[in-house]
Amino acid sequence: MHSADLEVPSATAARPGNIAFTWLGLAIVAVSLVAHTYRIANLPSGFYVDESSIAYNAHLIAQSGRDEHGARFPLYFKAFGEYKNPVYIYLLALAYKCFGYSESITRLLSAACWAAGSALTCALGWRLFADRASRVYLLLCLSFTPWLFSLSRISFEVIALFPVLALFLLGTFRAYADDSPRWAIVAGAAIGTASYTYSTFRLLAPLHILAVLLCFPQRRYWRLHTFLVVGAAVATVPYIVYAFKHFATLTQRFSGPDLLTGLTIP
Secondary structure, three states: OOHHHHOOOOHHHHHHHHHHHHHHHHHHHHHHHHHHHOOOOOOOOOOOHHHHHHHHHHHHHHHHOEOOOOOEOOOOEEOOOOEEOHHHHHHHHHHHHHHOOOHHHHHHHHHHHHHHHHHHHHHHHHHHOOOHHHHHHHHHHHHHOHHHHHHOOOOOHHHHHHHHHHHHHHHHHHHHHHOOHHHHHHHHHHHHHHOOOOOOHHHHHHHHHHHHHHHOOOHHHHHHHHHHHHHHHHHOHHHHHHHHHOHHHHOHHHHOOOOOOOOOOO
16 A cells, blocks of 8 residues: 555635535525615515504604603603513614614614624534534524524514523523633523513523523532623613512513403303
8 A cells, every 4th residue: 555545625616615615505595685675675565554553653762762652761661551672662763863764764773683693693603513514504593594584684672582592592602612701601691681671571581591501510610600690780780770679661572461350251
């Protein structure tokens, strides 16, 4: 056997495959960006009630700092039988301040939240999966999963959860893989912020933290646990203060008709 038979393929041999993968990834990203933004102001046609409520309050905040009920920079926004969460509305107010009010800007914020969440998820996926097939599959899922696609084209507050939750997952992975207190704080702050993006995460955010603590029970992780919990606690201070003062507003939805009390039996 000659030494030539034992030669390791050079980096240049793999270069055509890398280039093809790069172009395929760029093509998927380009198509998905067009799909998520094409005629976004008109498709779907008309504004939903929730979209109008969110846009109106965001516009008022951008103009005067007060919501439709005159509250100055409220933490939660009184709406139709509920109180809407603040993250999406304040982001939309900032968008109006920078680019002006329009239906396109209103819905493009959702597309921006989808893009940010997808980028953060890809950053995590690239660390978890080294093979190209898995990475392409991840890109396709982020680009065309119906749940993400539909929410990226309407102005609903729940889409703001996606980038925040993706940041929590990335931060948690980096914190415990790299023994990084800084990333632990980022992860904690992200999951704490998630409680302001969608109502169900007032319950689910603490459960996410609990899941992390249970997944890493070893003593050597206690320092990271501390940074994670502190980051989340600091982020939720405004919510805790608000809950003590206005707890009834946070449970407003539960005061309406339900399956048991809302049925009329002839």
